[in-house]
Amino acid sequence: MSAVMKAIFAASALLIATAPAALAASEADYKAAYAAAEAANKEAGSLRNQWTTTASTLAAAKKAGEAGDFDTAVAQAKEAEALAKASIFQATSEKERWKDMEVR
Numbered sequence: 001m002s003a004v005m006k007a008i009f010a011a012s013a014l015l016i017a018t019a020p021a022a023l024a025a026s027e028a029d030y031k032a033a034y035a036a037a038e039a040a041n042k043e044a045g046s047l048r049n050q051w052t053t054t055a056s057t058l059a060a061a062k063k064a065g066e067a068g069d070f071d072t073a074v075a076q077a078k079e080a081e082a083l084a085k086a087s088i089f090q091a092t093s094e095k096e097r098w099k100d101m102e103v104r
Helices: 003-017 027-046 052-066 070-101
Strands: none
Touching (some): 052 070
16 A cells, blocks of 8 residues: 555544544634644644645635634534545555665
């Protein structure tokens, strides 16, 4: 299984594990989820591997939060966090893995 496929699998698993609860999300839930997503995205940036989909998902979360749709905002923020964590996984797993593909 390639590193990209593993990253996608890890992101999918995280999305399923963080599926929205039956209760309505509050502004505090949104702010906590958004902060976690931003932190993960910042870490991905420090590894020079931020995905553009993470930025657009964070923007969607912010837009929903500003509109007061906290259920959508929390879901989007958690998705952004999962994407950022998958990009972190990709960056760390491929740090040395590229050598395996080098023609010798």
